Amino acid sequence: MARKASIIGGGVIGGGWAARFLLNGWDVSVFDPDPQAERKIGEVLANARRSLPALSDVPMPAEGRLSFAASIAESVEGADYIQESVSERLPLKHRVFAEIQAVAKGVPIGSSTSGFKPSELQEGAADPSTIFVSHPFNPVYLLPLSEIVPSPKSDLQIIENAKEILREIGMFPLHVRKEIDAHIADRFLEAVWREALWLVKDGIATTEEIDEAIRMGFGLRWGQMGLFETYRVAGGEAGMKHFMAQFGPCLQWPWTKLTDVPEFTEELVDLIAGQSDEQSGKYTIRELERIRDQNLIGFLRALKDRNWGAGKVLLDHDKRRRASFHETGKTGEGAPLVMAEMQVLPGWIDYNGHMTESRYLFASSETSDAFLRLIGADMDYVANGHSYYTAETHIMHLGEAKLGDRLTGTLQVLHADEKRLHVFIRILRGDEVVASLEQMLLHVDMKAGRTCPAAPEVLAKLLPIAEAHGSLPRPAAAGRFVGQRK
């Protein structure tokens, strides 16, 4: 049975939490007295549905059920996890926690607060031990970070449970061991915000110039390494000590303003809002959200390709979900093997809005690679100098896959001997074959650069499958040449 998350407060942040839980198969009950809450959550959810699946290489679980509760008590009833994202007013948060704890005992209660320490949140609570900070970053449905901050009164088992739940929904819980104002990340954001306000107020730079100074340079660095690792690299082979000896002193120069924030006069607000309109006003906020989300998908997939940073979180998340997904290649003898399940991602689409031509061959490779792993011709086998190379392929383009379509790759062995592997691959959407691919693979000694017999243990797996598939009907497209009359 799906587990239940209770989301108290349904703004952009609460909506992001709701979307993460829902798309990862949890039921979600939202409480927010705002009559607009359902619309607002719906908009965030639409963004999340458009973007989060693009990060996954495992089919997403069935979406959980979304409901709106009439009271906090109703929302938290039976919940396995509760996330509070109401306005940053401490008395309000205290009232919310009291209402939650009147019903929910021993359930983790994370707060999205950026400003309050967990010990402040816990003041006057019936059970301080279940309340902690779980501070995410917008867009919550894409960015993995949540800062988890306990106080000395926290129950560490609750904290560990909460971290495990966040990992299950694809997040990266960063355990902040000592509570401190603004936790970690927002201290940096405040320091930069303060500098930026002075630069605008003093007429040094516009909002657009400041944004360019960030995103054309160090912003790109910080998406993949943080401050210290970046500087470690800058220090060269001599490392961190060298960097600090070289650059430490000039970082003490009094470059930056005092910690005062300029007063928020109407003039300053108008100046910033006006510059921001000039910079970004040609896009609506909805358009900017989509641009941002698509850019983040691009970054996150680049990192995933390299198993680095936030990309490692995504790969670990896939691995966790793949383990709970049905094993492929097990549909028995005498039928094409189901070897791959895929989803058409945004990067797979061409200017016609269809899956781009070369992605059909990509989907076929996913299918044949899985088959090669099944018969033991895997990465280790390749590392030992042998591999199957594709010599020849014939593709029939039969249908059009579109963004988000779920595809299945099946493989039928037409013929196999010691050196040759002749296969027929179908790429299906449901029961419809959108492309079929006939391929001849040759077993090669990679170093010698010529064909050679496959290892006995590979043939021991391959040949029985080939024999079983011998009884399958031969596909009409097998043996076809381009332009042949039907």
Added chain:
Amino acid sequence: MARKASIIGGGVIGGGWAARFLLNGWDVSVFDPDPQAERKIGEVLANARRSLPALSDVPMPAEGRLSFAASIAESVEGADYIQESVSERLPLKHRVFAEIQAVAKGVPIGSSTSGFKPSELQEGAADPSTIFVSHPFNPVYLLPLSEIVPSPKSDLQIIENAKEILREIGMFPLHVRKEIDAHIADRFLEAVWREALWLVKDGIATTEEIDEAIRMGFGLRWGQMGLFETYRVAGGEAGMKHFMAQFGPCLQWPWTKLTDVPEFTEELVDLIAGQSDEQSGKYTIRELERIRDQNLIGFLRALKDRNWGAGKVLLDHDKRRRASFHETGKTGEGAPLVMAEMQVLPGWIDYNGHMTESRYLFASSETSDAFLRLIGADMDYVANGHSYYTAETHIMHLGEAKLGDRLTGTLQVLHADEKRLHVFIRILRGDEVVASLEQMLLHVDMKAGRTCPAAPEVLAKLLPIAEAHGSLPRPAAAGRFVGQRK
């Protein structure tokens, strides 16, 4: 004739400048009295050669000539642009400028300084008007930003010339209109560095935890939108004013430390260096550089796909260079048309170290797409509801392309009529055919979902090419089926 850049100071930053100029076809003369300079520049250049071409979709120009000068005078002789990247000591920089200006008159002299204002650099100079700040970000060969800061004594024509030169080598010159300590970006870096040092010193977080707090959250945001645009989106439809009303006040809370930097005691340096070793010590600096560069390539290509931020800089750079490159599709009648020139990029490689199977079809699509544009079946044509769809493809895998290989795609029309376009595409490395692809394309009415005759103006271009190609020998692989004996 190639233009000449003089690079004074050959460390990581000077080396990055040298690499940018060289790979964009400029001759470069480096002056650095360090006996290790040649080795150091060589290492940076090797990194740049491995990564910068991966951002380009236009073949790179022939690399310029690198030389090492025995004196500043020799290095700057005949230079069109001079970049100073020596240590951050003002008297040293003044001596360097004096030596430069004894020879080079009226040539832009950019300084990589992060700490000094242009008016400080210009003090005592023979000609203050040619000296300005051009402050880049490491790795200089990948990150587009350089902050261009003039003083009131600067010659604005020199500044405009310098900005144009930086655009030519693929950079984004950010004109900072008023000089200020640390320009713009390093003010932010210093503010974050200061906070980070306190967090480590006070035992709140380790270097690794701080890096995760950055790269799992706001660091990803800042690679594609800066501070203000991100907050504009966060403010929702109500926009920037709403954001400032909502979050302005809590950003005034005294979260962050004073502007003191903690004293660089040996204890603090050891603490940070030790944590950094624990975090990143499993990689050498060379390995970290490659990881960083590959991640940045991934980010930059993601942005390029979307014509956004730093990706727009790359697209503009391609466009500028494509204009100076020879037009394709002009090798005359009676020969296969050269339709595409490509380079094997890091993302095209499989676990065998070869170009991945589906990329051969991708290279073929690049070739056929260029041909369709040539005959007028372009994006506008598609927007009007007609297109050529691939019905069937036969691929012969004949060779193995590897990272960095330059590939050419040629197209021969085997047959064409009103609805059908039968082509033979060769993907070549030099004269060697690494793959051949035979394809049947059908002209379709996209809305009706069925074939229909191509537009007369398309046929008027296509049919003469088909007729001219009728005299070419028919490729042996045309009409072949998979597994056919040769």
